[in-house]
Amino acid sequence: MVLAISSLEAEATVRLPFLVDLKGLPSDHVLVVEATLSPPFLVDLKGLPSDHVLATDYKMAATAAATSFIGSVAPYGAQARPGSKSKPFGIRNYSPNYLPRSFSGLKAATSVSCESDSSFLGNESYAALRDSFAPRAEKRNQKFENHLQPRASSFKVAVLGAAGGIGQPLSLLIKMSPLVSALHLYDIANVKGVAADLSHCNTPSQVLDFTGASELANSLKGVDVVVIPAGVPRKPGMTRDDLFNINASIVKNLIEAVADNCPDAFIHIVSNPVNSTVPIAAEILKQKGVYDPKKLFGVTTLDVVRANTFVAQKKNLKLIDVDVPVVGGHAGITILPLLSKTKPSVSFTDEEVEELTVRIQNAGTEVVEAKAGAGSATLSMAYAAARFVESSLRALDGDADVYECSYIQSELIELPFFASRIKLGKKGVEAVISADLQGLTDYEAKALEALKPELKASIEKGMAFAQKQPVAA
Numbered sequence: 228m229v230l231a232i233s234s235l236e237a238e239a240t241v242r243l244p245f246l247v248d249l250k251g252l253p254s255d256h257v258l259v260v261e262a263t264l265s266p267p268f269l270v271d272l273k274g275l276p277s278d279h280v281l282a283t284d285y286k287m288a289a290t291a292a293a294t295s296f297i298g299s300v301a302p303y304g305a306q307a308r309p310g311s312k313s314k315p316f317g318i319r320n321y322s323p324n325y326l327p328r329s330f331s332g333l334k335a336a337t338s339v340s341c342e343s344d345s346s347f348l349g350n351e352s353y354a355a356l357r358d359s360f361a362p363r364a365e366k367r368n369q370k371f372e373n374h375l376q377p378r379a380s381s382f383k384v385a386v387l388g389a390a391g392g393i394g395q396p397l398s399l400l401i402k403m404s405p406l407v408s409a410l411h412l413y414d415i416a417n418v419k420g421v422a423a424d425l426s427h428c429n430t431p432s433q434v435l436d437f438t439g440a441s442e443l444a445n446s447l448k449g450v451d452v453v454v455i456p457a458g459v460p461r462k463p464g465m466t467r468d469d470l471f472n473i474n475a476s477i478v479k480n481l482i483e484a485v486a487d488n489c490p491d492a493f494i495h496i497v498s499n500p501v502n503s504t505v506p507i508a509a510e511i512l513k514q515k516g517v518y519d520p521k522k523l524f525g526v527t528t529l530d531v532v533r534a535n536t537f538v539a540q541k542k543n544l545k546l547i548d549v550d551v552p553v554v555g556g557h558a559g560i561t562i563l564p565l566l567s568k569t570k571p572s573v574s575f576t577d578e579e580v581e582e583l584t585v586r587i588q589n590a591g592t593e594v595v596e597a598k599a600g601a602g603s604a605t606l607s608m609a610y611a612a613a614r615f616v617e618s619s620l621r622a623l624d625g626d627a628d629v630y631e632c633s634y635i636q637s638e639l640i641e642l643p644f645f646a647s648r649i650k651l652g653k654k655g656v657e658a659v660i661s662a663d664l665q666g667l668t669d670y671e672a673k674a675l676e677a678l679k680p681e682l683k684a685s686i687e688k689g690m691a692f693a694q695k696q697p698v699a700a
């Protein structure tokens with residue numbers, strides 16, 4: 228018998244921070260759990276009846292990637308504008324072949340899995356776990372044993388700006404992914420200590436440090452995903468655009484190196500102002516002749532994470548169930564949560580829509596002010612960026628059902644860059660979800676029109692900056 232976590236909850240406890248208590252399960256069950264966990268990964272397997280066959284598949288949070296929703300997709304490159312016909316797609320389903328290698332998110336925790344060959348647990352934990360099974364389950368254990376060996380994970384990830392407020396916790400979260408074989412940490416500040424520290428975690432990936440411009444190229448060789456949180460954060464009273472003068476050059480230089488050393492990598496831009504730094508990166512990659520718009524992403528996951536959290540709190544919903552698409556850009560009013568598209572379907576009063584929208588748009592400022600000069604969101608940002616990395620790795624790993632919101636080159640509206648829900652595949656953006664922009668409420672339609680001038684100006688500012696300072700071929 229296979230139990231889904233959702234039905235398991237009556238018998239076992241699944242609670243934040245993701246403590247999965249499997250005690251008291253009926254002993255005639257063969258339990259196969261796909262527990263999708265977010266750090267800290269705390270799995271309590273004590274007291275599990277000895278005739279159980281247990282296989283676990285621990286995964287990092289990637290909520291949207293695991294969302295069940297019905298909508299429509301437009302193939303990337305031939306995107307449907309709102310109102311145009313697009314192909315319907317159904318509720319997500321794991322392919323049985325994919326399951327053992329999947330690393331899905333919180334919501335995927337509700338899905339039923341087959342036996343897994345991957346886990347965040349290290350060898351020692353595996354051994355202890357294995358030994359705890361009684362001999363009468365030996366036959367099954369043999370199978371279990373095979374599955375408990377950490378599989379050879381295969382992706383290299385580089386974090387540029389790894390010594391920073393976001394970079395450090397982000398690197399820790401990436402270090403916990405079983406899909407990562409090598410983690411390259413680069414910073415202009417000394418990153419040796421961070422790497423030494425992280426390298427003691429008994430998770431599969433090897434951690435390498437690269438400090439200073441002379442080591443940048445090596446940090447990028449053979450890398451599959453590059454995440455860029457390098458740059459200065461906001462202080463109270465600053466807008467993201469105030470960071471432009473410093474961060475534009477940082478992103479430009481780093482992207483030049485990416486173009487030269489790992490032009491096929493997925494590129495995740497965290498550095499603000501994302502509305503401009505992504506167009507800068509696109510221009511630089513174009514000048515270098517290696518631009519693939521399907522692989523360049525502005526990380527807007529934090530807006531989705533915040534929207535999900537605030538909506539769940541407001542409407543007293545189970546956080547794990549909530550999914551709010553956030554479109555537009557990543558600054559002030561350009562952040563547009565589409566509350567009418569919230570899953571599960573929920574109704575809001577006009578006051579709630581106004582209050583939630585404004586809070587989601589200003590959530591970054593909430594943190595900046597609370598930190599009172601010590602920077603902007605780092606921990607929630609690291610969590611969100613790690614989720615986006617994990618989703619990208621899952622897509623690269625062959626999961627055919629990965630969805631996230633991201634700020635990308637887009638034809639969804641008249642602006643050349645726009646954040647929306649996308650489907651990720653092995654080659655990057657596989658489709659843009661146009662359905663989210665259909666049937667908007669009056670409030671959302673007005674907000675969409677209102678954000679366009681600011682987003683357009685930010686895009687043009689970024690492009691003009693990159694065009695004024697052409698790169699060496």
Ligand SMILES: NC(=O)c1ccc[n+]([C@@H]2O[C@H](COP(=O)([O-])OP(=O)(O)OC[C@H]3O[C@@H](n4cnc5c(N)ncnc54)[C@H](O)[C@@H]3O)[C@@H](O)[C@H]2O)c1
Nearest residue numbers: 388390391392393414415416456457458459460497498499
């Ligand atoms: N996309 C988002 O949702 C989001 C959210 C929060 C913050 N941010 C942005 O992320 C960026 C980083 O924020 P933080 O709080 O980690 O800042 P931080 O100052 O704590 O860390 C930045 C790191 O970048 C490094 N750095 C600077 N120039 C570099 C270069 N040329 N090459 C490599 N590394 C370099 C610094 O040495 C530092 O370690 C900021 O621009 C911030 O605005 C984005």
